[in-house]
Amino acid sequence: MGKAMIDSGRLIPRNGAVHPVRRDMEYKTSVLRSPDFPLLSLESTKTEETGPVFGHTSLGPLDNDLILNWSKGLASAIGERILLHGRVIDENGRSVPKALIEIWQANAGGRYRHVEDTYFAPLDDNFGGCGRTLTDAEGRYQFMTIKPGAYPWPNRGNDWRPAHIHFSIFGHSFGQRLITQMYFEGDPLIDRCPIAATIKDRSQLERLVAPLDFLAARPLDFLAYRFDIVLRGRRQTMFENKTEGL
Amino acid sequence: MSAKVSNFQETPSQTAGPYVHIGLMPTHAGNAGSYDGEIGVSPFVDGVKGEIIEIRGAVIDGQGMTLRDAVIESWQADADGRYPGETGADPCVTGHCRFAADPASGEFCLRTVKPGIVADRAGVTQAPHISLWIVARGINQGLSTRIYFEDEDNGSDFLLGRIENKNRCGTLIAKKTGEASYRFEIKLQGPDETVFLDI
Ligand SMILES: [Fe+3]
Numbered sequence: 149m150g151k152a153m154i155d156s157g158r159l160i161p162r163n164g165a166v167h168p169v170r171r172d173m174e175y176k177t178s179v180l181r182s183p184d185f186p187l188l189s190l191e192s193t194k195t196e197e198t199g200p201v202f203g204h205t206s207l208g209p210l211d212n213d214l215i216l217n218w219s220k221g222l223a224s225a226i227g228e229r230i231l232l233h234g235r236v237i238d239e240n241g242r243s244v245p246k247a248l249i250e251i252w253q254a255n256a257g258g259r260y261r262h263v264e265d266t267y268f269a270p271l272d273d274n275f276g277g278c279g280r281t282l283t284d285a286e287g288r289y290q291f292m293t294i295k296p297g298a299y300p301w302p303n304r305g306n307d308w309r310p311a312h313i314h315f316s317i318f319g320h321s322f323g324q325r326l327i328t329q330m331y332f333e334g335d336p337l338i339d340r341c342p343i344a345a346t347i348k349d350r351s352q353l354e355r356l357v358a359p360l361d362f363l364a365a366r367p368l369d370f371l372a373y374r375f376d377i378v379l380r381g382r383r384q385t386m387f388e389n390k391t392e393g394l
Numbered sequence: 395m396s397a398k399v400s401n402f403q404e405t406p407s408q409t410a411g412p413y414v415h416i417g418l419m420p421t422h423a424g425n426a427g428s429y430d431g432e433i434g435v436s437p438f439v440d441g442v443k444g445e446i447i448e449i450r451g452a453v454i455d456g457q458g459m460t461l462r463d464a465v466i467e468s469w470q471a472d473a474d475g476r477y478p479g480e481t482g483a484d485p486c487v488t489g490h491c492r493f494a495a496d497p498a499s500g501e502f503c504l505r506t507v508k509p510g511i512v513a514d515r516a517g518v519t520q521a522p523h524i525s526l527w528i529v530a531r532g533i534n535q536g537l538s539t540r541i542y543f544e545d546e547d548n549g550s551d552f553l554l555g556r557i558e559n560k561n562r563c564g565t566l567i568a569k570k571t572g573e574a575s576y577r578f579e580i581k582l583q584g585p586d587e588t589v590f591l592d593i
Contacts, residue, residue: 162592166403168534177532178409180456184583187592190556194514195525195540196593198477199469200490208430218428239402248433252417262413263424264463264497276428278417314410316417322469322490323593325527327536329408343409346534352406378405 157382159192159323160239168346175342176303196323202248204282211280214253214293218261218276225275227256227294229370232358236287236317238324239381243287247379248318250280251291258297258309267299292370298337310337310344319379330375331357407536410529412463415494419465422494434492437468437506442486444473444507449541449568449576452500453528456583460500464530467492468504468541475510475522508543514552521551528580538591541578542567553591562589 171182210217215225232251236244254260254277257269261277275294283289296311312329319325331338338344338357347353356375364372413423420428438446453461468491471477472484487507495502504524512520524541542548544567554563565588568576580588 159593163403166405167407168409170534172534175409175532175534178534179532180459181461181530181532181582182534183537183587183590184456185587185590187590188553188557189592190553192593193518193520193552194477194512195469195471195520195523198479198489200478200488202433206431206433211429237402239404241402250417250433252413260413260416261423261425262416264412276416276420276425278420278425278428280417280429280433314408314414314417316410316414317405322467322525322527323538325467325536326405326407327410327414327529328405329411346408347406352403356406356408378402380404381402 157384159196159321160381160383161189162380165349166352169348172342172346174304175346178346192323197321199318199321199324201246201320202282202318207280207282212289212291214251214275214277214279214291216292217279219274223274225255225294226272227275227296229292230295231290231292231364231366231370231372232313232330232375233288233290233361233364233372234358234375234377236283236289236319236377236379238319238379240384242381243283243285244319244379245283245285245287247283247287247289247320248280249283249289250278250316251293251313252278253293253296253313254299256294256297258299269297269299295332303342307342308337308340310335310341315375315377317377317379324379326377326379329356332373333357333359407534409531409534410465410536412531414463414465414529419492419494434467434490437470437488437491439486439488442473442507443484444510445574447506447508447574447576449504449506449524449578450571451502451578451580453495453502453530453580454582460495461530462495462497462500464495464500464502464528465492466494466502466504467527468506468524469527470506470524471509471512473507473510475512477512518552519550520553521548522546523551523553526580537582538593539580539588540566540591543576544568544570557589565589
């Protein structure tokens, strides 16, 4: 943990239209866990505009390789080997270097290594299911992993999650904090998933569906998928007082 | 018709789901050893200046049940109201912490240094506060709120002053329960619903 990065300018207000609805009758758990009252909308303050900075020293060399990190490099996880890569930019179109990306996922059979997951698909002795990395100077990141399996979950009579990878992104300010999920191009379960369907704008949901990136695949080794991420940006106008340092 | 201003929109959120601990707090998921060093274990290190406090509480749903899968992140200033990275900030304050609801009781505990008054832009002051970001299964977009303190002067705080229904200000104020200990309950619904922020 080093110094916080203090970019100047207020954060651009969130656009609710790109995000999922907070309450959706088809995603039953959301019904009792979503506020009834409107949120209090305010201009960002120093509190939201600052945030911790994560250094390369706190990450290990295998942290972004989910095929090898659970076994500490001794054996490979089972599953379809993939490279997952992309870029983090902000709403101003600027790359976000040193963003912390943390991912977690089920194994190839659709089972999570979590004390609360009781699905009877077996655990893989060589798969933990989490990875983390920092973006480079151009905002790029990459992970090696296996394609996760679909899994059933209690909601409606017969609900299945499409194959997905959970993403947590920490940019330069606490107000940019974001957690989302990445899906895979061509998966027929996306259209049947009530969690994906909490995003009502189809074009926004499509932004979470990573295309196959065949040019980035390595022959006889792995396929590749590309997932780009946009974090909140800063309002930048000539009339904003930028000389106060914050 | 007009030319388009190029614009980039924030990536849509999705729920963190019930297994978020695997990614953010692997030890809590039962996966100790996933990493050498987890992130956000404590918001301060030894040698910190100020009062160490404990804030206990729970996230409570619309039927009064505690969320046993919730994960909360906090971000705060040091005892003098300076954020990490600002000139003069306490180098022993990292400011960021992750804590989870207990899987049996749903209770959480944040052990931290009590923050000071924050001087913001153009003479705006903020009473001592800790910013929270709450994720869990069923929460489609992380919820933001703040903890203020019962034993501080909150009267001139910028944010509390913007809450129209003054009866709701209390939902952001931690109750003192003892020497250096507080209670803060986060109610997702109901007449005492916590004020959540779009900020
Ligand atoms: Fe999942």
